[in-house]
Amino acid sequence: EDYKEEVLSSNLAVFKGHFLSEEDLEMKQIILDVACKGGADLSKIKLKDFWWSIDDQLNVMESEGLLLRINDSIKVTELGMAFVRNICAVFDLKMNAKNVSGEQIFSKSI
Secondary structure, eight states: OHHHHHHHTTOOOOOOOOOOOHHHHHHHHHHHHHHHHSEEEOTTTTTSTTHHHHHHHHHHHHHTTSEEEETTEEEEOTTGGGGHHHHHHTTOHHHHSOOTTOOOOSOOOO
């Protein structure tokens, strides 16, 4: 709100940001690990309420040959590297939340 007020008042708004919850930070790290390292440790999120949704999507991606599940981690396959954006999207809880208005908020990959 402060940022918006400063911009609307034609002032220099130098601070903008969002507070991230512990859950947001965990998911951010997983997305970064998948995108940058080709895999991630999922042990911290396996007991979370939203795990069933992620687990279902990962099972489908594993059956398609996009990733390998090894114990509590995933590893992106060579084929999966072409779809790494889709794999990362599984862990973006905000993107996956249903939009009440039905509008598409984010772009979709091919």
